Amino acid sequence: MKKIQVNSSATVFDNLSELSKEEFDLMNHAIEARKKAYAPYSKFNVGAALLLNNGKIITGNNQENAAYPSGMCAERVAIWKAGSEYPNMTVKKIAITAASSEIVVSKPVGPCGACRQTLSEYEINQKQPIEIIFMGEVGQIIKTESLLSLLPFSFDSSYL
Numbered sequence: 667m668k669k670i671q672v673n674s675s676a677t678v679f680d681n682l683s684e685l686s687k688e689e690f691d692l693m694n695h696a697i698e699a700r701k702k703a704y705a706p707y708s709k710f711n712v713g714a715a716l717l718l719n720n721g722k723i724i725t726g727n728n729q730e731n732a733a734y735p736s737g738m739c740a741e742r743v744a745i746w747k748a749g750s751e752y753p754n755m756t757v758k759k760i761a762i763t764a765a766s767s768e769i770v771v772s773k774p775v776g777p778c779g780a781c782r783q784t785l786s787e788y789e790i791n792q793k794q795p796i797e798i799i800f801m802g803e804v805g806q807i808i809k810t811e812s813l814l815s816l817l818p819f820s821f822d823s824s825y826l
């Protein structure tokens with residue numbers, strides 16, 4: 667028996683002005699996408715913006731439904747939109763932001779487990795890490811260097 671160490675590191679920014687111009691711009695696209703979310707049930711609006719290697723920015727937001735499980739997260743709306751439009755794309759970075767009409771979201775909101783799983787397949791296939799930059803509506807911003815750093819011991823096609 668032995669214990670192993672599973673490490674992941676992140677960079678914490680105190681405000682948007684600390685981001686690079688590229689990431690500031692990407693986060694602003696996520697903020698604009700967030701404002702168009704359809705989240706009448708949770709009132710928790712999420713926006714995501716992907717920067718592709720070809721320079722294109724693809725956005726998505728959460729889309730809810732009266733039959734609750736039929737809704738979809740912003741990150742998966744965005745990645746599937748990108749994958750369907752640009753099947754050979756490489757994703758450089760994803761910016762994510764969330765805001766609620768009920769509370770002030772000041773903790774950085776990372777992608778949920780199902781979104782991490784979905785995004786991991788794209789990162790593995792493209793053989794290039796996807797940087798993830800996430801925040802609430804206000805407060806600190808977190809950046810991780812890859813998706814898989816958020817998903818240790820993940821499941822992938824090699825198990826099948």
Ligand code: THU
Nearest residue numbers: 708710712728739740776777778
């Ligand atoms: N949501 C996202 O869009 N992304 C996440 O990573 C977490 C949750 C959405 C789903 C639902 O519409 C609302 O936030 C509340 O869970």
